[in-house]
Amino acid sequence: MLKRHSKKVNNVTMSYIDEGSGDPIVLIHGFCGSPGYFEEVIPLLSKNHRVIAPALRGHGKSSAINEVYTIDDMAEDIKLLLEELNLNKVKMFGHSLGGYVTLAFAGNYPEILSSFGLVHSTAFPDNEDAKEGRLRNIELICESGIEPLINNLVPKLFSPQNSNLLIDQVQHVREIGLNTSVTGAKGALRAMRERPDRNEILIKSNVPILLIAGEDDQIIPVEKVFSHKSPLIRQVVLEGVGHLGMIEDPGKLSEVILDFTMSL
Numbered sequence: 636m637l638k639r640h641s642k643k644v645n646n647v648t649m650s651y652i653d654e655g656s657g658d659p660i661v662l663i664h665g666f667c668g669s670p671g672y673f674e675e676v677i678p679l680l681s682k683n684h685r686v687i688a689p690a691l692r693g694h695g696k697s698s699a700i701n702e703v704y705t706i707d708d709m710a711e712d713i714k715l716l717l718e719e720l721n722l723n724k725v726k727m728f729g730h731s732l733g734g735y736v737t738l739a740f741a742g743n744y745p746e747i748l749s750s751f752g753l754v755h756s757t758a759f760p761d762n763e764d765a766k767e768g769r770l771r772n773i774e775l776i777c778e779s780g781i782e783p784l785i786n787n788l789v790p791k792l793f794s795p796q797n798s799n800l801l802i803d804q805v806q807h808v809r810e811i812g813l814n815t816s817v818t819g820a821k822g823a824l825r826a827m828r829e830r831p832d833r834n835e836i837l838i839k840s841n842v843p844i845l846l847i848a849g850e851d852d853q854i855i856p857v858e859k860v861f862s863h864k865s866p867l868i869r870q871v872v873l874e875g876v877g878h879l880g881m882i883e884d885p886g887k888l889s890e891v892i893l894d895f896t897m898s899l
Contacts, residue, residue, distance in 0.1 A: 637674055639696060644715035645708070650696035651689040651716065655681025659722050660896065662688040663713065665731030665755070665878075666823050667785060667812040669695030672730065675885035676892075683893060687725070689716055691736065693819015695811075702822035706830045710739035717747065726896055728752040728845070730881065731855065732823060738833040741840060750899055752845030752892070755852055755878045757859040758834040761827065769828040773821050781820055785812035794851035794877035804882050837863040844868045845895045847888070849876040869895060 641650045652670045654677050662680075664672045670688035677686050691709055693699030713736065717725060726749055729737030734756020741751050761769065775784055789809045790798050798805060837844060848860035850872050861870050871891050873880045880888040 637670075637677060639670075641696070642716060642719045644719060645712050646700050647692045647712055648698040649689055649692070649712060649716050651687055652677060653685070653687055653720070654678070655683075655685045657684045658896070659685040659687060659725045660892075661713065661717070661725050661727040662686060663727065663729040663733030663736050664688070664691065664694065665733050666827070667694070667788065667815045667820055668730070668732075668808075669811045669814070671695070671807070671811050672879070673881050676881045676889050679885070679889035680892060683897065687717075687720065687722070689713060691732070691819070691823070693816045693822055695814065697819075699816055699818045699822055702818045702825065704822050704826060706735050706739045706826050707743060709736045709826065710743055713740060714744050714747065723747060724749050726750045726752075728754055728892060729756060730754040731756050731878065732827060735827060735830050735833075738836050739830075742833065742836050745840070745842075748842055750843040750845070750896070752847065752895065753860060754847045754880060754888070755849055755855055755860065757855050758832065758837050758862050759859055760830055760832045766828050769824045773824050776817055776821055781813060781815060781817055784820065785809055785815075788812065791853045792878045793883060794849065794853075794875060796851070796875065797877060797883050801883065808879065808882060834862050837868065838865070840867065842867065843895070843899055845892070846870045847880060847891060848872050849878055849880055849883075850874045851876060852878045854878040
């Protein structure tokens with residue numbers, strides 16, 4: 636069982652997992668997720684690294700004081716947590732929403748990152764349809780609570796094949812989602828809706844970047860993940876995987892991350 640810790644930063648009580656020793660890796664989960672997304676990945680990565688997996692504000696066991704905040708605020712939460720842990724240089728990998736936070740972190744605090752990665756995430760902002768979808772989901776939460784949102788979301792997170800095969804994993808993701816606070820879900824939806832285009836971060840970065848896409852991702856397709864090429868960017872497609880590589884194929888995802896980090 637992975638042990639949870641907590642520290643207070645930005646008036647938010649941040650819950651996090653801290654396992655292993657060595658060169659530190661930070662893993663940031665996606666929308667309506669938690670560090671529980673990485674519970675099969677952390678033991679594999681922590682054989683070679685110290686692994687920090689925080690819960691974003693309003694998610695998991697982290698608090699949220701209000702529902703008006705930005706992706707940059709969430710990145711600042713992570714920065715202050717790392718300061719509390721006396722970590723001044725890390726490798727950061729963000730899944731989906733966590734990738735948006737990672738890109739904001741890379742833009743605001745580049746000196747802290749020795750490398751970073753996006754896992755089923757994108758540097759593009761929401762298009763107009765997606766922005767409307769965020770507002771509809773906020774309305775849905777206001778009218779009916781978190782459960783209908785999670786029931787709609789979870790099947791789309793897996794590849795069509797895995798949503799029928801990985802019954803226990805689907806239920807696990809659903810339970811994690813249902814434990815997201817209403818404040819956290821609404822706040823994250825607003826933050827994602829308002830996030831800017833951050834492709835410039837990929838273009839101008841001077842550290843190695845890992846981009847991981849799921850072959851069958853129904854949320855963020857491969858071409859949205861691979862928005863830029865450069866000698867510093869490594870692109871990997873996980874075959875037979877949807878939006879949750881850390882749950883659908885944790886061994887392969889861990890292998891890809893370790894191959895990247897150990898080659899630097």
